[in-house]
Structure formats: structure tokens, C-alpha cells
Amino acid sequence: MSKHIPQSLSPFFQPDEIALTEAFLDQAHVIRPAEDRAALDRIQRHMAHTAASLLDRPEPDDPLVFLDGIHEHVSVEKLNDFRLAVFRAMNDQDWLRPAYFSVARQALQTLVGNELSMQRRVNLSIQLPNDDSSLLPVHADVWSGDSPYEVVLWIPIVDCFATKSMYIAPPDLDREIQERFTDFEGRSAEDIWRRIEPHVRFLEVPYGSYLLFSQNVMHGNRVNIEPTTRWSMNCRFKSVMSPYADKRLGEFFEPITLRPATRLGLEYKLPGGFQE
Ligand SMILES: O=C(O)CCC(=O)C(=O)O
Numbered sequence: 684m685s686k687h688i689p690q691s692l693s694p695f696f697q698p699d700e701i702a703l704t705e706a707f708l709d710q711a712h713v714i715r716p717a718e719d720r721a722a723l724d725r726i727q728r729h730m731a732h733t734a735a736s737l738l739d740r741p742e743p744d745d746p747l748v749f750l751d752g753i754h755e756h757v758s759v760e761k762l763n764d765f766r767l768a769v770f771r772a773m774n775d776q777d778w779l780r781p782a783y784f785s786v787a788r789q790a791l792q793t794l795v796g797n798e799l800s801m802q803r804r805v806n807l808s809i810q811l812p813n814d815d816s817s818l819l820p821v822h823a824d825v826w827s828g829d830s831p832y833e834v835v836l837w838i839p840i841v842d843c844f845a846t847k848s849m850y851i852a853p854p855d856l857d858r859e860i861q862e863r864f865t866d867f868e869g870r871s872a873e874d875i876w877r878r879i880e881p882h883v884r885f886l887e888v889p890y891g892s893y894l895l896f897s898q899n900v901m902h903g904n905r906v907n908i909e910p911t912t913r914w915s916m917n918c919r920f921k922s923v924m925s926p927y928a929d930k931r932l933g934e935f936f937e938p939i940t941l942r943p944a945t946r947l948g949l950e951y952k953l954p955g956g957f958q959e
């Protein structure tokens with residue numbers, strides 16, 4: 684391949700793969716409709732069911748409306764214990780991770796690979812209106828032990844938009860700031876936020892869609908000043924054979940789609956007599 688042809692235009696990719704690749708490289712994220720809506724609805728229903736039973740409430744007719752209004756039933760003081768209880772109940776379901784993966788299977792295979800490692804636990808984030816107790820200041824996960832080969836699959840369980848959602852920096856600005864990072868030495872995340880604030884985009888991710896983003900690019904959230912509660916899940920994926928950082932294979936990550944040739948390769952031992 685000529686070095687002048689960008690990798691995304693390689694003739695080995697299909698037109699739809701090229702379109703997705705270019706969108707992802709351009710913005711460091713893509714937002715697309717769920718590939719398996721039934722799997723997403725199952726996750727949402729289970730979450731609403733768990734939340735209702737923890738709160739001694741009747742089974743909700745409309746999971747989205749119930750979850751959107753959870754701040755009417757949960758105080759800021761009780762929020763973290765409540766969140767952890769829902770998180771555990773979700774992660775106890777052996778169907779959860781396959782269902783989660785199926786929401787963006789094709790896109791993950793196009794953008795990351797077809798031999799994937801998946802985070803062993805799917806995270807849950809709940810942000811009540813006007814609650815400043817569970818915010819994630821501007822960061823890139825790669826700064827704190829994540830591999831630069833990871834992507835995050837972020838799935839909203841209610842409609843997420845504006846401050847009820849998360850933001851990501853434009854890749855050009857992100858590159859400029861990360862290259863001159865020593866300029867920010869001794870300064871706080873809030874200083875970086877002020878620098879990027881005029882340029883960041885809060886991502887509009889309605890229920891029924893997913894967000895895939897590169898955690899190498901700065902992102903975070905702010906106080907949710909919308910009138911409804913944010914519920915979202917996030918989980919990291921990477922190519923099995925790409926380099927790992929602090930988050931190890933077998934501890935944090937688990938292979939989910941190892942192919943037979945790789946299995947055979949990993950198990951193979953040369954017979955004796957071949958060593959030099
Ligand atoms: O959900 C958010 O607001 C931020 C999530 C995040 O930082 C991540 O998944 O890496």
C-alpha cells in the first residue's frame with residue numbers, strides 16, 4: 684500500500700467500514716443506532732426491575748420514565764449504595780455481557796477487531812439532577828492505567844443529551860493540549876476544562892443508540908442540570924493481542940472472541956530439537 688493512501692481507505696475494507704472508520708478517526712467517537720434493540724431493551728427492563736425492587740416500588744410500566752425520575756425516590760446520600768446494588772445485580776446476570784456486546788458487535792469488529800477482549804464488569808453511572816457528588820473531571824483513561832488500544836462502548840439507558848450526557852474534546856484541540864501538557868503542570872482539571880469548554884461537545888445519545896469513543900481523547904461530565912436522571916453503562920474493549928497497560932488480561936479484561944487459529948497458536952509448542 685502506498686504510504687500516501689490513508690489506512691482507512693485501504694482497498695481491503697468495505698465502503699461501510701471506511702465510512703465508520705473515517706467518522707471515528709475524525710471525531711474520536713461515533714453514535715449509532717443499537718444493532719440489537721431487543722438486547723438493549725432487556726438490559727433496560729432488568730435495570731428498572733432491579734431498581735424498583737430495591738426501592739419497594741411496583742414494577743414500572745415504562746422503564747425509561749421510571750429511571751428518568753429515580754431522583755424522586757433516591758437521595759444523594761443513598762445514591763452510591765443504590766448504584767452499587769444495581770451494578771451487582773446487573774453483573775450477576777450471565778447474559779449481560781453478551782447482550783451488551785451485541786448492541787455494537789459490527790462496529791466493534793470494524794473499529795477494534797474480531798478477536799476482542801472485554802472488560803469483565805460493565806460499569807454503571809447514575810447522575811441525579813444537580814448532584815455534584817459523582818462527577819468525572821476532564822481526563823483520558825490512558826493517563827491512569829488504561830491501554831491506548833482500548834475503546835469505550837457507552838450505552839445510555841435513558842435519553843442522554845446536554846449536561847445529562849458526557850462530553851469529549853475535539854481531537855485536534857485534544858492533540859494540541861496533550862502535546863503541550865507540561866504547560867498545565869501544577870494546574871487542576873478545572874483549568875483544562877476552562878481551556879476546552881468553549882469547544883467541547885456534549886454528546887446527544889438517545890436511548891436506542893450507543894456511543895463508541897476513544898478514551899485517549901479527553902472527556903468527562905459536569906453537573907447534570909437537566910430535570911431528569913442520567914443512567915448509562917460503559918465498558919472497555921480492545922483487540923486481544925494488542926498491548927495491555929495496568930488493566931490486565933484475566934484480571935480486568937477477558938477474551939470473548941478468540942479465533943481457533945489464535946487458540947492453536949497459543950497452545951502450540953515446538954517439538955524438542957528446534958532450539959538453536
Ligand atoms: O459517563 C461519563 O460521563 C464518563 C465516562 C468515562 O469517563 C469513561 O467511560 O471512560
Ligand SMILES: [Fe+2]
Nearest residue numbers: 823824898902
Ligand atoms: Fe473516562
